[in-house]
Amino acid sequence: MRRSQSSLLGTLAIIGILLFIATNVWPSLSGAKDKAVINETRPAVTKHAAISAAEDYTARLNGNTKVRGTIAIYQSDKLLSGYVQKNGLVHGYKDHFAENVPIDFYRVELAAEGKTVYKVDVNMTNGSVLGWQKRSSGSAPSVRDGRLIAETYLQQAGIPLEGLQMLIPNTTKPYQFAFEHRGVKLGEAKLREIVEIRDGEVTAYRKELLVPKSHTDWVGKQDRAASTMTRWNMIVSVIMGMAAIALMITRRKQIAFVRGLWLTFTFLVLYWINNWNMLPAFKSLETDTIDPFLASDTTGGMMILMNIVVAVMGAVGYFSLAAGQPLWQDRGLHLWPRWREDGFGEDVLAGMKRGYLLACFLLGLQSLLFFIAEQRFDMWAVNDPSGSMYNLLKPELFPLMAWTAAISEEAIYRFFGIALFRRLLPSTFLAVLVPSMIWAFSHTQYPIYPVYTRFIEVTVLGVVFGYAFLKFGFATVLFAHAIMDSLLMSLSLMNMGGFDDVALGLFYIILPAIVAWTIWRLHRNFRGRRSIHAPPG
Known part of the structure; x- marks a missing residue:
């Protein structure tokens, strides 16, 4: 069984790599006329x-x-x-x-x-x-x-x-x-x-x-649609958090309340570090490109607001992790072993290995979806100062954000979301699709137009994440998400051109393996100490 699973993921990883090469490298090698784009300017002036x-x-x-x-x-x-x-x-x-x-x-x-x-x-x-x-x-x-x-x-x-x-x-x-x-x-x-x-x-x-004016009006309409979808993501996510709290109360005898605390703590610390790192990016949001003095100085207020939002996201993620477990137990599934279980360390290590393979497939699938959107639906993107490496205090810290997205989004939309909607909807497919769509709503604020292209792309990726979660467990999708985002963010860091940036980017790409091996080793030592102190026979 394990061999067939590894074979399946290995095949998907190869397909993903080929798709990535075909959609990113082949057009230039083959002489195919590529669509002209405006890439972010690499500054020659500090x-x-x-x-x-x-x-x-x-x-x-x-x-x-x-x-x-x-x-x-x-x-x-x-x-x-x-x-x-x-x-x-x-x-x-x-x-x-x-x-x-x-x-x-x-x-x-x-x-x-x-x-x-x-x-x-x-x-x-x-x-x-x-x-x-x-x-x-x-x-x-x-x-x-x-x-x-x-x-x-x-x-x-x-x-x-x-x-x-x-x-x-x-x-x-x-x-x-x-x-x-x-x-x-x-x-x-x-x-x-x-x-x-x-x-x-x-x-x-x-x-x-x-x-x-016709273009300004069109972009305004697109931005309003993205804002509406983002608001729906926030509303439904809060409702899901409230459902998780209700389940924690009604199923409190089945819930281990310490579960998820370390993941939540990691999420909060890394995200708060990122909020500090984004101070210049917040400054860019308050500055109008035409009339620089139209906007007031709201950086401090935005910083406070973002820290509050992150605290709420962390709480919703924790409730999702705690409340999801009994829902899966009701269905006879054990998708996330506990630390004190013998198989926890091995599950983390295996999840990391599967995560790298799954991330390769997802990157190729994403590249294919972007390629189709560019060629058939006239998709285009604009540079976003609020998300630029050039507006960070410490660009070298940026790839750490991969872990915050992986922890919160896999906890809310996979571990809890699929379990919740499986109780409410008649099929597994709908239970995977609906939280994937809710998740995709939050990605439409990225400056990619038309905005529905990002919604479709992220929904498709969410469905793949969902079925991978059901088949391989929570550790696999957590690592796959972190690895995929680490790769993309590390490439942005490496694109800055310095030797240190390249070396650090490579480190972030292998960091998930280091994290998994460290957890496996610590758990192995913990299990060894527990067996020594266990009472005989």
Whole structure:
């Protein structure tokens, strides 16, 4: 039986590896025309250098008064990125606009004397200043005076006025003067020079490719759909947590309340570390790419909120682990051995080995689903500053997040979710499918469009996880999930290019094996000590 299981997983792993190669490597080797995409820009300029460039530039704006940079955040124009990919304009954008209107850039926050605050956008590849804005609540000038001041600024900046057409200022932003380049556009996106004027002085400048309203509206509709699905995931997950609490109360004599505590503790510690690590990423969420001062400083509040959310997730995960066990006992299944059982260590070690094989299959299946979505359903992704390695305090800690996802999601949607819905629904397939769909709802907030493609992909993966859980047990899917995410996150770390990043990425890939072997060894020693102290015959 064990040999047939290993053979099945080995075959699936080979299939997964072949699928991964076929969908990622074969198109380029075969000369097949690949769909052009906008990948995250690898910075040639450090954040420290970007801050220095912004300080020098802003000091000149401020009459050579000392200016101090406080933080540099990686930002991305997600609307423009999506527009050029969705409409097949990537090559045209890279050839004619990428240098002066880059999608990815640094945004540097600075403070000058007199509590004056600036935000300066810096090119990530050459360190040039792209645009700037000074915090101001001053009054807007008349159209005549504003035009004169704006045109003077553009000329001094070396931008010829020939070929520019000034647009009538928007009544909601009368301080903003936009000059459109005649005949210069990318698809329907128009190139504009934006100058903002308050109290008779220039307070902002930037160059932009303004995407058409139809694209902005479409993305907004997609984002609202993703938000709705995410809310449904949170609502149903909380209901599942309440059901787990009710079961813990009614079945308390059958529940070992210490079970799951170590997994919950691991989840909480790693996730709270990640929340601290994401401080710059939280900062990127509060910064509008067009008007940097529209959003208020909410980083501290977001940090507190996220820590509370993580605590709730940890509690739901613990309740799921504790309440799931008697539900499986009712069905005569033993899918998660206890520490004091003789087979616990072997189950963990075998689960790790099966997890690596299953992860290979899942990676190949995911690659195939993405390939089909890209080729047949025009799927595309935009760079997400809130999830970027460049917006982490310690990027080398990022792959630890693989374990938080594995622990919480396998506990809630597999160990408890399948058991709960098996009692409520008439078939095993539906009991696996429904929690997989609930799980998939939480993944639609990733910046992949159309959003339903991610929902379908994660649902399919969830069904595979579900049947693997029923066949091989909890340890297998826990390790498979951690290994799969570790591989993907480690590749992101290794892509940063440094030798240390590559070495650390390889370490994270083999870390599940180290963890499993350590647990097996500790349990073996525990079992040996217990047998020594056991009473004779």
